[in-house]
Amino acid sequence: TQLLEQSPQFLSIQEGENLTVYCNSSSVFSSLQWYRQEPGEGPVLLVTVVTGGEVKKLKRLTFQFGDARKDSSLHITAAQPGDTGLYLCAGPPSTQKLVFGQGTRLTINP
């Protein structure tokens, strides 16, 4: 089983600050996905990264896939209270299962 380690597990910052969340593995992934989950709801897909070195932007969120396809990062610029939630990296997508990292619980304080 390919394992994913996320860091930090908890992050609490002030509105307007920048932050980066990391997702690391000792295994090579064909692709990785990032999800955001709010309390009591299912995870919602944010992005899929496929190519080593790939950078994808989603408004204030920037996702990067490592050159060796073993790690990924999520950078949020000028965080807002609406960004609060559980951020999960996961992979690889298949018809069998999707393995999740432990998640980063992000709290943005007004």
Place this chain on the structure above:
Amino acid sequence: AAGVIQSPRHLIKEKRETATLKCYPIPRHDTVYWYQQGPGQDPQFLISFYEKMQSDKGSIPDRFSAQQFSDYHSELNMSSLELGDSALYFCASSLGGGRYGYTFGSGTRLTVV
């Protein structure tokens, strides 16, 4: 757009009872997955079905079973419930092996008392 529908949203059962959770995937999605999420934990994979055949199995207790029917809906059956089974149970569906993403339902919150 249609989403993954799970029912019921909330379920309260007593120890040793049986529960059945239902999942209706997005039309034309070919794979259904079940996950269990305890408080403060990441989703743990239970079982998946590809084109109505079981494709993978995770840490699913022998007391649990699941199947996917001809109309592609899936059911997770849980017997001899234990207090530790209390959790959020999510169903997800995908097309093409999930490379376009998995779509999760809103989950069933099971409370065993």
